[in-house]
Structure formats: structure tokens, C-alpha cells
Amino acid sequence: MALAAGRVGPADAIARFTLSATAGERARSPITEFHRWWAERATIERFSVTRVPFRELDGWHLAGDSENLVHRSGRFFSVEGLRYRGDGPGEQSQPIINQPEIGILGILVKEFDGVLHCLMQAKMEPGNVNTLQLSPTVQATRSNYTRVHQGNMPPYLEYFRGPDRGQVLVDVLQSEQGVWFWRKRNRNMIVHLTEDVPEHEDFHWLPLDQIHQLLKTDNLVNMDARTVLACMPLARPSTADCSPDDPFAWALLNSYDEELGLHTRTEILSWFTESQTRCEWSVQRIPLSEVTGWSWSDDDLAGGDEAPFRIIGVRVNAHNREVTNWSQPLLEPLGHGLAVFLAKSIGGVVHFLVQARKEPGLINVVEMAPTVQLPAVAGAVCDQGAVAYAMEAAAADPRRVRFDALLSEEGGRFHHGQTRYQIIEVGEEFPVEVPDEYCWMTAHQLMGLLDHSHYLNIEARTLLACVHSLW
Template identity: 65%
Template structure:
């Protein structure tokens, strides 16, 4: 369905799963019992390691890049970019020139679609085990460069046994940490019986959306796939208050919006056309201010992250032990949508944000996303978000970023309600959109960044 609107029948089936109530295979109590069991059974260890002791990795003498001996997986290289202001900036960047698969398998039980979710260990997760898609695999994983086992259930997403594809769209990842990285976000339906592995369970969309409110439970890869699942205005859902009523109306394309979809696309084209950023990969040896130490690549006390090494043991993974580098942020991030009812319909304030590692430099982002990118302008609504009282924070949860590449990468995700006091007129790099309009953009690649997609999935939990 990439590049075209999802059929109404499919959207209705997803919406039914998102409002399933008691029509689920497991209760939430059942889920938490299963989750506690998987956490107890998991035998995982992640230990810091000197860079020189990373097995199969080496720092090249000529470029100082950190590379794998296979020439696959990923590498740590340098990035040099120039912003609109004319200033030049440098930093390390992860280069992983592979398109992986992030896929959720769905199947109907008693007429309701259920998602097959995985309890997956990632070495960078703050709590090790998180709820993940059915399949989360780089191309190196599913072509078995690591000489390990084939990822469980991969055959439903790749090859002759592939099921019915419901969602399949390329989406980007963090453009401040990755160089032009994107993955296939897939939802595939099966009708046959699926043998249930002990690390997996079937949940409705309603249950999965609700679990987004639990800190550090739903991993980043699950969130991005969930954001690409289209849902409609739910029938029979009673609004608890005026905010929820405005939110439900925001799913209805027939109700008034500040901008038409064509105007939103024109606004975004204008923001990209005005972008004068230029970025290129360079050898790490050319990155001023960064140097390799025994245990890390560091840019000094002011740097937003460092590169470290770890040794991993995980009996549930395709390979049970390995070593690898991880990018370790030095602080937590913040991503927030400002949400305002306009003519009774909730609108999200979307930002056109520059990130030097993105394929097109500019993608749509939350109203506020911190830390700021070096060379970018101020964050005009950051103080408003930080000072929002508790009753205005409609969603407020700390969630982990990609645990396979980032060590303890945490972002606080928020939806901040504003009222009449917040102006409808906003700076030119911002645009008001309904939830339905944002969802339509995800039928295509390179519109919404990973943080905006996470927040869209979180918005679905607020019904």
C-alpha cells in the first residue's frame, strides 16, 4: 500500500482492533504475567569493553573509521555539514547502508486482528528487554552474515511464504546519528496457523497502543511500524472530555482543517526548497575535536554523545554472544507535539526540521525536538513545553531509542494541550495538521521523522 491510500475495508479492520475491548486473546494481566516470565527467563549480560577488544572490528589506519572485518553491518565514520547560517559543523555518524525489515505479523482471532509482538533483548536498552515487532532484522541479519540463526518468523515477510502485505513503506531513522538510514516498515497478514514461540504473544492494536504509556516498554522499531498502521475515527468511543472529543474528530477527513492536504504538501516542498544545508561523509581522521581513547570515541565535555564498546551475551538472540560499538548519548532527548483544538478539531503543530544525516535533510518533526541540531535555529516553543502543567501533558512517557545501536538512548515523548491563548498563526517552519492528515503522509517515505512517528503512535493511545 506504499504510495496510495489504504482501502476503507482495511482501515476499518485496523480500527476494530484498536477498539477491541474484551475481544482479545490475552487480558492485560495475562500479558504482564507473560512479560514477567520472559524477563525472568532472559539471561543477558552487557559489559563495557575497550575499543581495541571489539572482536571483528578495527580502526582503519588511514581514515580512523571503525569498521567490521566483513565489510558489512555498520561503520563509525565522520560527517561534515554546512547549515543555512553558513557555519560548518563536524561529528561522527553511523553509516549502515542496508535496508532492514521491521515487520509486525497480524492474524484474525474471532474477527479481530491481533499483532504478534516479541520480547526482544537489545544491548543498548536501559532495561535490556523491550516489546518489539515480530521481525526486526538488518539485511546482514537475514542473510546470516553473523553466521547465526535465521530470525524467527522471517519467512512471513521475505521469500515465497510471505503473507498478504497490508503496509510496506520505507521510513527514515535518526538523522543526527545515522547517515541516510531507513528501513522497510511492514505489516503482513496470515490466515494459517502460526506456531507460537515462547518469546512472542498476540495482542490487539488497542492493547499495544495502551502499552505505549508504560515507560521503556515499547521499543522504537515497534513504534515506527505502529505509526504506519492507518486507523479511522472510532465509532462508539465516548469522549471523556473536550480534548478527547476534539481528538476523535481529528481522525475525520470530512471535518474542517486549517490546511488542505495539498497546502501541507506545498508548505513542505517550500521548506525543502529553501534548505541550503549540505552534508557529506568524511574520514573520522578529519573530524576536529574528536579522538579515540582506549574505551571511547569522545568529542569532549560538550559533545552530545560518545562511541563506546560492549560485550553482549544473550541466549535468545540469533547469535548468543558478540561485541560491538554503540552510540551513547550524554543526556535525554525531548520530543513534544503541541496540540490545539481549532474549530472543534484537534490539530498538531508540526515542524520542518533539518537533520544532516537524512536523505533529504528536512523531514517533518514534533513541535519541539531536543537537543537542537548544531547549526539550526532556536526552538521557539521549548519553554512552553517544559513549563506545561501536569493537566496539560496529555501524554508524557520516557521511551527508549534503538537499542541495537544506541546505549541508554532515552527520549521523553509528550503531547501538550494548549487553548485559545496559543496563537493559530505560527512561524513559517511550522504547520497545523489534523491527525488524519499526518497519518496520510505516512503512506509515503521521507515525510515524518522517527520522533514524529513515535508521537503519532502515542496519540492513538489517547482515545
Template identity: 60%
Template sequence: MTRLAASRALTGEAAGVPARRISAADDGALMSTQEFYDWWADRHRSGRFMVERIPFSRLDDWNFEPDTGNLAHASGRFFTIEGLQVRDGGRETWSQPIINQPEIGILGIVVKEFDGVLHCLMQAKMEPGNINTLQLSPTVQATRSNYTQVHRGAGTRYLECFVGPARGQVLVDVLQSEQGAWFWRKRNRNMVVLMTGDVPVHEDYRWLTLAQIRELTQVDNLVNMDARTVLSCLPVELPEDEDASTGDPFRDALIRSYRYRPDDVGAGEVLSWFTEAKTRCDWTARLVPLTKVGGWERTDDEITDGEGRHFRIIAAEVEAGTREVKRWTQPLLFPRGEGRALFVARPIDGVLHLLVQARPEFGLMDMVEMAPTVQLLPGAGVTEIEDLLLRDALADATMRYDAVLSEEGGRFYQALTRYQIAEVGEDFSLDVPANFRWMTVRQLTDLLRHGHYLNIEARSLLACMHSLY
């Protein structure tokens, strides 16, 4: 199959609100939605999973370094909990703990055609921070330390599809960022590879169509963050008849948004707007020893801010019969409350546009990336939306997508974000502050061929958007 043909094979019809038993997304699928849920329940029953909070003294091979106070693994690998100092215009603004994981891991999905329908090989993966233990994950989701077996456990299944001489045809390969509020310059390699030969299927994996996966993104805490970021980078197949109407004005406007690509002048204006937003950011951030972080204290079982407003660093003991290592201990970042990420959407000349924000986050490689219209950290309420007109508009908006989804379960403990796409009417002003811009879905997806443009929350919402067309 040629690269173009493979790209065009990435199809999926929208299925609306997901049904647990009979689904339009089952068309051409190797397994039905009913069979998926039966398999999913079996994976829960078959697993041996335990996550228990423990004091720091019970961590194996993790220690607080005497000179810096940083929490690090004895191998020098995996990640460390360090301090971060942020300055605004040369004035120290705040400091906090942050996860420093310089390794670049692989988040990869294997795809293969069956009877002309592209399927993705997805994994039922346990992560210690998952609120519901198992979530639907990429074929490979592994840090470099994991797939080079620093943990002295079993090898990573299907890794050979992504690295080495036997790897498949590469359809997507791009470095993308992760949470800039909690990670220091964290990046992962987002990959999709096409396999044409036989791919044996382990009991923790199943082939699902893109239509099925997109439908499952409408279910709370089912499709994990790592799967969502890879899915957001996939091209989307649209109906061939550009003039055909679905009978749904929102869906018609969304399809036009997928198609709409501005001329070179328009594309240049977007990049100029983004560059200007980055030059306006006067923040600087640097790593410091954890002992230098003010306003935080370390007890026997957590590192916490004195006001109890932000997050905690805790320790956990984990048992998982389906993982490469069956038992381990590790630190986790434990947020307080639920975050929120919301795109405002409205038609402009019949084409759906999303209101995008150029948002600084101190842990990002380049400090600023494009983000949803509203992005609130866990514990923050809608009263923290500074624009009163925006706050009022959201009260009357039509929610086209609304689900609570988990963030990275390997480093965060029960980190939840409410993801929403809110359609507002044409009376919502097109005049927006300088750090906001109206963009089409096509403009955003084109940017995903490159790293460091869209943040992880924006990419998650784009993956969810794919379930609506």
C-alpha cells in the same frame, strides 16, 4: 479477507492510563493484561543477558581502518562509524562521527484475526542498548546482514511471513527514515502483513490486540522504537457514529482530527509548504574519514567530543541466550542525557491540530522532514527552545501524554527521549513561523503511506497519540 476489510479490522478502543492488572483493552484479547505482565516477567527470568563496556581492542572482527580511521566490521557488512562534515551556505559548520548503515532492514508486524479481533504478534526482544534489556518489539526486527545470516547465527523467526512465496497479505510496506542526527541516510522497511493460516507462536512472542499495545505505549521504556514506527503507519478505526460525543472534549476533538481531511487545495498547500521549507535549507552534508573529524578524540575505550557535550562511541560485549547469535561485540552510540520530543496540540474549530515543524537533520536522505513542535537532542534543556512564547505556553499546558521511551537499542546505548503531547488553549496564536504549520492527525497519517515526510520522533508520537482516542 479483502484489503479494505483487513484495514477496517485494525481497531482498538482507548483505555486511558494503563492498568497493570485489569484493563478495558483486554476485551476480545487472547491474553489479559495480567497474563501479559506475567509472561513479560517470565521472559526476563528466563533470559541470560549481559552487556559490558569494553575497550576497542577487545572488539571481535571490528577494526579502525588505517587509511580513514573509520571503525568497520571485517565482513564489510553491518555498519561503520565514519565522519560527517556539515556546511551551512558553503561554510563548514561542524563535524562529528556518524553511523553509516546503508542496508535496508525489515521492521515487520504479523497480524491475524481471532474471533473477529485483530491481533499483532509481538516479540520480547533483547537489544544491547536497552536500558531495561527487554522491550516489546515487532515480529521481525532485522537488518539485511542479520536475516541473510552474515553473523553465521540462527535464522530470523517469521521472516517467511514478509518475504518469499509464503508471505502474508501486505497491508503496510513503506521505507521510513531513522534518527538524522546519528544515522547517515538510514532507512528501514516498515511492514504489516495479514496471515490467515496457522502461525505457531514461539515462547518469546505473544498475540496482543492493538488496544493492548496502544495502552502499553503509556508505560516507560516498554514498546520499542521499531514497534512504534510500524504502529504509526497502521490505519485507525474510529466510532461509526460521527456525531456521537464521548463526553470528553479533548477526545472528541481528537476523533474529529482523525476524520478531518482537507480538500485537494488544502493538501496541495501542505506539500507546497513542505517543499518551500526544503528549498530554504542551505545545509550540505557529506561523509568524510573519521580522522578528519575535528574536535573529537579517540581514547582506548571511547570516541568523544572534547567538550563532553554530545555523545560518545563506545564498545560493548554482549551475551543474549534468546538471540540468533549468543555472544558478540559491537560499537554503540552513547548519548549524554535525555532527549525531548513534544507536539503542541490545540483545537481549531473543534478539530484538534498539531503544530508541526519542518526540521533539517543532516543525516536524512532529503535533509528535511516533518518533526514535532519541540525536538531537543539529549542534554539540551528547555532554554534551547528559541520561541519564548512557546516556552511560556508549555509551562501552563495540559500534558495529554508523557512518557520516557527508548530509541534504537541495537545501535544506541541507553538512548532515552521524553515524549509528550501538550494541549494548549485557544488563546495560543495560530500565527506561527514559516517553518511551522498546524496539521490534523489525519493529514499526518495520510502522509505515512509514503516515506521521508515524517521523522522518527514524529512517528513515535503519532503511535503514542493512538492511545488517547
């Protein structure tokens, strides 16, 4: 089928994304203009998030014998129970967030002077450690955009739904945290427009290279933006600011070449299918009342000393959201996570060590994850490979740490959830041979997997977006 006039073909889209990722002085405005706008939004916006007892959560209640924490509308999300038998001894149970609705995480893109720019949003989320973070153009659950809350429609939603939407360049369902969510998926979208777009004070146009630069700032680019950014296909850039004295930088560019790689795509898919086949975990949702080792107090639902999180309640005031006042539960992680890609130049091509990781809340239980991903589910057993690679990351020479930032997880459901994301170069002495649950992949191979659902988990997608910042 021929493309209509003005439509962008797949190869052309890759070229335009790649040009945007190396925009430099061709950007619509310098990065200093973003920082001026960001400081202004942080000064002008007024928000408050107050922790409250569960009895003060307006519209939320414990549902009968199940004691699931639910909203009176029956929509949004609920806190339920999960029971699973994993690799360790015995069964485990825990609370989990069940949000069956598929939301939209969408970035609107448009060319200015021949360079693709992304329309990004300064968005408040109640769980953000710093309240305001850089978000996609549209970040909305189905309950939001069908106005269950009787509030305003999210800005720019019409470009992603219905007859007025632009040309879709990316549209794929992707998972979210399988240790905290039950089978949650969101629609990751990138929509291209050629016509003028109404300006809004909470939104700003940025080329990809500026967004990639902002990824290096702690707690600035939010999780929902990072997953969509990871889904943008890129090619090896024709120009990049690489030092001739940095072999890793040149090998990284080779990682974007579709012809190079230790393994073929078929070999990678076969490895992953084998990992899924070997998984014998059994998982089921249960009433929250049947979760063992967890107990209610007036203001939290908590497990024992080794529980990785608790459930709390908050009251929110935010004048620029679709609804200005509401209350809700949040999952509060008790500590920071760690997600690391170990990166090795193999034959002059940077490869990233990927693991097939099990998480009970994922649809298929197994997805591809960073080399190191901690903390694990409470009670889960780390295999010897995971322990060894975590030690490798902890002992890394600082000069080999190519990326290091503390980034927030989903602020709409998690209270101050943060993960340290690192990309660490390993040397020639690091073996190419790895345990069965691990596989070396290039940047190009990782990007190719994101054409489809349920391959890369949310932490791996964040790290892939961070890989692009190393050009």
C-alpha cells in the same frame, strides 16, 4: 485489478485496524496475561552487556588512514565522519553511523474472533536501558537475515520475504535519526495471515488497544515497534471511551475525520516542499580521521564538553538471539532527548503543530518533526519559534499534558538512548498563526503522509503512535 478471495482491501484494512484499536474485552486475552508473560520472559531470559575497550571488540578495527570503525566482514555498519554547513556560522563535523543496508521492521497480524492481533516479540537489545523491550515480529538487518554472522534465521522471517509471505497491508521505507545515522532507512511492514502460526515462547499476540496502552509505560515498547505502529492507518472509531466533560477528547476523534482540517493535503505538501526548497545545508561524509574536536581514548571516542554523544564498545551475551555472543560499538547519547507535539483544538478538531526540521543525516535533510525536538545537533542554532515552543512545553499546566512517557531509542545502535515524549494541549490563547517552518495538521493528515517515505521523522512517528493511545 480485483482482489483474490480472502484478501483484505485498503478500506477493509483500515476498519480492521480501527476495530483492533478499540478491542476491549474482545481481545484474545486480557492485558494481565501479557504482564504475566512479560514478567516470565524477564525472569527466564539471561543477558549480559559489558562495556569493553575498543581493542577487545572482536571483528572490529580502524580502517587505514580513514580511521573509520568497521567490521571485518565489511557489513553490518560502520562509524564514519560527517561534515556539514547548516544555519549557524561555519562548518560542523561529527562521527555518524553509516548503515546502508535496508532492514525489515515487520509486524505479523492475524484475526482472533474477528479482532486483528499483532504478534509482538520480547527482544533483547544491548543498548536498552532495561535490556528487554516489546518489539516487532521481525526486526532484522539485511546482514542478519542473510546470516553474515552465521547465526540462526530470525523467527517468522518467511512471512515477510519470498513465496510464503502473507498479504502485505503496509510496506514503506522510513528514515531513522538524522543526527546519529547517515541516511538510514528501514522497511516498515505489516503482513496479514489467515493460517495458523507456530507458537514461540518469546512472542505474544496483542490487539492494538493493548499495545497503545503499553506505550504509556516508560521504556516498554521499543522504537522499531513504534514506527511500524504509526504506519497502521486508523479511522475515527465508532465507539470510544470519551468523557462528555472533556472537549479535547471529542475534538481528538474529529482529528481522524478525513474531511476536517485547517489546511488541505495539497497545502501541506506545498508548505513542506517550500521548506525543502529553502534549505541550503551542504552535507558530506568524510573519513572519521577528519572529524575535528573528537579524540580516541582506550574505551571511547568523545568530543568536547558540549558534544551530545560518544562512541563506546560493548561485549554481549544473549542466549535467545540469532548469535549468542558478539561485540560491537554503540553510540551513547549524553542526556535524554525531548520530543513534544503541541496540540490545539481548531474549530472543534485537534491539530498538531509540526515543524520542518533539518538533520544532516537525512536523505533530503528536511523532514517533518514534532513541535519541539531537543537536543539539537551540537552547534546547531534554534530559531525563535523553537525556543518559544520549548518554553511553552516546559511551562505547561500538568493537567494539559495528555501523554508523557520516557521511551527508548534504537537499542541495537544506541546505549541507553532515551527521549521524553509528550503531547501537550494548548488553549484558545495559543495563536493559530505560526512561523513559516511550522504547520498545523490533523491525525488523519499525519497518517496519510506515512503512505510515503521521507515525510515524518522517527520522533514524529513515535508521537503519532502515542496520539492513538489517547482514545
